[in-house]
Amino acid sequence: MINKEIVRHVAELARLKLSEEEIEKYSEQFEHILEAFKILDEVDTEDVEPSFHPLEIKNVFREDEVESGLSQEKALLNTKHKEKGYFKGPRIV
Amino acid sequence: MKNKAEEFVIGLEIHLALNTKSKLFCGCSTNISGVEPNSLCCPTCLGLPGSKPRVNKRAIDFGIMVAKALNCEINPRMFFSRKSYFYPDMPKNFQISQYELPLAKGGYLKISEKKIGIRRIQIEEDPGRLIHVGGDITSAEYVLVDYNRSGIPLLEIVTEPDFTSTGEVKEFLSKLSMILQYLGAYDPKKEASMRIDANISMGGGRVEVKNITGFKAVESALSYEIIRQRNIMRRGGKVVRETRHFDPVSNTTRSLRAKEMEEDYGFILDTDLAEVAIDEKWIKDLENKIPELPDERVRRFVEEYKISERNAKVIVYTDKAFADFFEKCCEIYDKPTQVANWMVTDLLKSLNYNKISIDESEVEPEGFVEILKMIDEGKISGRIGKELVKRYVASGKNPREIVEEEDLTVLRGREELEEVVKKVLKENKNAVEDYRKGNKKAIEFLIGKALAKTGGRADPKLLREILLEFLK
Known part of the structure; x- marks a missing residue:
């Protein structure tokens, strides 16, 4: 059962700020989504190999060779949060 | 508790x-x-x-x-x-x-x-x-x-x-x-x-x-x-x-x-x-590409070079370059036990004192082995050898050169040593008395004093010989 607590928790993990109305609304919608996916439980997968990847490809590698990347200037081009060649970010805890 | x-x-x-x-x-x-x-x-x-x-x-x-x-x-x-x-x-x-x-x-x-x-x-x-x-x-x-x-x-x-x-x-x-x-x-x-x-x-x-x-x-x-x-x-x-x-x-x-x-x-x-x-x-x-690992190397050192397990462990587990150094020394000098003993005591102590690893120091197998060879040849005393290891680690200067330049070779002139011994006996009457009273260990003290007077250059064996003669 989806309750408001679960929605709050998920929102916090996703760093979303939700209003009380939104929490109410999403609790209901979460329930519908899970309900819809329950259909999958009806499929018998007893003797089916688990699938980990949509494509059956394996062992795609790159050799250990150095390639040139971006300059510092280019790396920082898209942000205004920068200082002395570093990106600036929020405190983590 | x-x-x-x-x-x-x-x-x-x-x-x-x-x-x-x-x-x-x-x-x-x-x-x-x-x-x-x-x-x-x-x-x-x-x-x-x-x-x-x-x-x-x-x-x-x-x-x-x-x-x-x-x-x-x-x-x-x-x-x-x-x-x-x-x-x-x-x-x-x-x-x-x-x-x-x-x-x-x-x-x-x-x-x-x-x-x-x-x-x-x-x-x-x-x-x-x-x-x-x-x-x-x-x-x-x-x-x-x-x-x-x-x-x-x-x-x-x-x-x-x-x-x-x-x-x-x-x-x-x-x-x-x-x-x-x-x-x-x-x-x-x-x-x-x-x-x-x-x-x-x-x-x-x-x-x-x-x-x-x-x-x-x-x-x-x-x-x-x-x-x-x-x-x-x-x-x-x-x-x-x-x-x-x-x-x-x-x-x-x-x-x-x-x-x-x-x-x-x-x-x-x-x-x-x-x-x-x-x-x-x-x-x-x-x-197939995995090389010999540390534990196997310890075992091989014990078998191949006949050094003690304790020494082998210290050498291998100090770091890889240290163990490589040991093997290089053994290639050019056929006394693994000597090499091991000197490495785990004096060499390691000096490296630690200077806070460097062997590959950061300027010490080379050739120079290190020179010290051991000079001791074998009787050219220098063990005590000078220890001193040389310290200075080699600190300065990187070739030990044989230090010996030549500063004249650190063993004093062999018997007369010269006799003079030293005479002085030591005069200055340490208490020890002489102890010895005569039966405390045979007192002679070690006197040898130490005499060695110090020669700046560690005398051959301790010769000193003992002379002392024994004088104390008769």
Whole structure:
């Protein structure tokens, strides 16, 4: 059962700020989504190999060779949060 | 006093930077020390939209070799997974790691007669480096981020909670580091190349200590944490389950706000990356490339060079270059026991005193062996030999040259030594009397005095001969 607590928790993990109305609304919608996916439980997968990847490809590698990347200037081009060649970010805890 | 309730067990999560030239999922260089921040990055390790990871094969090769060396079972199919979290050190908001099917599991590493279990080994990308500005991890105003480190391949090795002392942890880590160095998979000189999270459980509580960088910090962090927990229990308290952060400046740990539980990381398989299928042939090919490892080398040193096991262990476990040095010396000088004895005593002491390793010093096998040869030839005394080792390590100056320039050769003129002995007897009447009263050990004292008078250049055997004659 989806309750408001679960929605709050998920929102916090996703760093979303939700209003009380939104929490109410999403609790209901979460329930519908899970309900819809329950259909999958009806499929018998007893003797089916688990699938980990949509494509059956394996062992795609790159050799250990150095390639040139971006300059510092280019790396920082898209942000205004920068200082002395570093990106600036929020405190983590 | 330690009682039963205060017994503890420790488990480790060790992150080692793999010694590849390029990063795990892109071609950026891993040679990040001393370069400008964010100058070794590309769209992939900056997590820009649309960029795709491409797996570095050498990182997998190293992982397989380490897993084999640690007696692990390698999963025939492994996958990369995304671990979601929102720290600025990972700009795409997930770290590519492993979860459901990691590289390997179920191995062990033996330390002095005890096996430490290895629960799992996985490959993952390193996050960026954070600098906390205006405070520490919990009080900073903001952080500065350098993504040069982001994407460097890490091997995460998770042990069972099998450690019961900090000594065992130290021994394990030094052995592990040594094995990885022999495999060429790890370079301890690279900055922050070994990072550790430790779980310490005492009296039911389990505390995880994060942010421990390098060997020495492990000891401080664990010692602090054990004392802290013990004190809580002695006051009748209970150790709460939590995550703590180690501060290497104050050598203490402090509580971090409760972090996400494992299921909150929302692990999903990374569909940008294909399955890695590891077959027997791949493993065999790599096994053939695994060189002689430290334990085997100790055994060979004992058998081949007939040196004591104790010396062999000290030589091998000091570091790889030190053991290589020993073998080079033995190639040009046919007395392994002498070489070993001098290496584990005087040479090691001088290196430690100068805080350098053998390959950082200017000491060469040829020069070191010269000292031993000069002693064999009777050209210098053992005492001068010791002095020469010290000076060779400190200055790098060729020992034979020092001997020639400063005239440190053994004094052989009997008359000259007789004069010295006469003086010593006159100045140490008490010792002479003791000797005559039957305290035969007094002669050692007199020999010491006479040696000192010649600046260590006299041949002690000859001195003893002369002294015995005079004391008759």
